[in-house]
Amino acid sequence: MELRAGIRVLVTGASRGIGEAIARAFAARGCTLGLVARAVEPLELLAASLPGHGHVALPGDVSEAPSIARAVREFGRVDVLVVNAGITHYMPFAELPLEKAEQMVRVNWLGTLYTVKAALPAMLELRRGHIVVVSSGGGVRGFPWAAVYNGTKAAQRAFAEALRHELHGTGVSVTTVYPGEVATSLHDHELDHMPDWYHLDRRSPAGPLGEKVVEAVEHDRREVFYPPIVRLLRVVNGVAPRAADVILRRMLGESAAPRRD
Ligand SMILES: NC(=O)c1ccc[n+]([C@@H]2O[C@H](COP(=O)([O-])OP(=O)(O)OC[C@H]3O[C@@H](n4cnc5c(N)ncnc54)[C@H](OP(=O)(O)O)[C@@H]3O)[C@@H](O)[C@H]2O)c1
Numbered sequence: 643m644e645l646r647a648g649i650r651v652l653v654t655g656a657s658r659g660i661g662e663a664i665a666r667a668f669a670a671r672g673c674t675l676g677l678v679a680r681a682v683e684p685l686e687l688l689a690a691s692l693p694g695h696g697h698v699a700l701p702g703d704v705s706e707a708p709s710i711a712r713a714v715r716e717f718g719r720v721d722v723l724v725v726n727a728g729i730t731h732y733m734p735f736a737e738l739p740l741e742k743a744e745q746m747v748r749v750n751w752l753g754t755l756y757t758v759k760a761a762l763p764a765m766l767e768l769r770r771g772h773i774v775v776v777s778s779g780g781g782v783r784g785f786p787w788a789a790v791y792n793g794t795k796a797a798q799r800a801f802a803e804a805l806r807h808e809l810h811g812t813g814v815s816v817t818t819v820y821p822g823e824v825a826t827s828l829h830d831h832e833l834d835h836m837p838d839w840y841h842l843d844r845r846s847p848a849g850p851l852g853e854k855v856v857e858a859v860e861h862d863r864r865e866v867f868y869p870p871i872v873r874l875l876r877v878v879n880g881v882a883p884r885a886a887d888v889i890l891r892r893m894l895g896e897s898a899a900p901r902r903d
Pocket residue numbers: 654655656657658659660661678679680681682702703704705726727728729749776777778779780820821822823824825826827828829
């Protein structure tokens with residue numbers, strides 16, 4: 643899709659982190675942004691700081707179908723939909739309270755379905771649109787202590803893969819994004835009990851990912867891997883998971899793949 647003034651982009655989880663980086667990159671192309679998150683104040687600040695005009699803060703909760711449907715309706719025509727809002731709770735599954743598991747499923751997985759469901763019919767009617775689903779490197783390869791989070795991200799991956807083919811010939815396309823470890827506030831609430839394999843100092847900045855997403859929409863790319871090593875993980879894990887274990891142990895330490903059978 644050609645990105646220019648007049649193109650309307652709705653981003654969920656836009657108030658900070660990866661969503662903010664994506665919103666900034668689209669705004670730099672002249673697009674008009676609809677910014678969704680639960681807290682309104684950061685959205686209003688962001689809307690006011692973006693280049694161009696017409697950007698709107700749309701307070702909404704993706705885990706509530708009527709709430710995200712209202713935000714989509716309020717924005718009006720959506721040319722590009724970025725399904726980005728997400729949360730994590732890292733801990734061994736045996737210790738993870740069921741409410742936290744359900745919360746991740748509701749925001750990351752059901753939130754994806756609710757968001758796409760709200761915007762897709764109008765895109766199909768116009769025979770034009772692009773959907774970006776922000777999954778995770780953890781959606782192509784599961785990591786200890788992230789079993790449920792990774793499950794929601796793998797569900798997004800399968801959904802987006804299927805949807806891209808299903809929408810063939812409709813004028814609507816789909817890109818899936820697989821970030822590795824990116825410096826955002828995603829884990830701020832749990833930094834005192836992260837798994838050993840998680841290394842804060844290895845995180846990539848969010849800014850360049852915004853630009854990569856914009857380019858992927860311009861060129862209708864199927865996938866974005868960021869940093870590029872996530873693509874290698876996907877290929878190796880798909881062909882030989884034990885080889886992926888070896889690579890992960892070397893890169894992240896023993897706790898990333900402790901079993902050797
Ligand atoms: N950072 C990483 O290393 C990494 C790696 C792989 C994948 N990802 C994925 O990237 C996406 C963005 O994460 P991030 O790292 O940028 O996290 P972040 O900095 O914590 O930002 C999360 C955004 O989502 C919003 N949000 C959370 N719950 C929501 C809800 N129920 N309804 C609407 N908005 C909600 C937050 O705003 P409010 O709290 O105000 O609602 C915020 O704008 C997520 O899907 C995440 O899984 C991140």
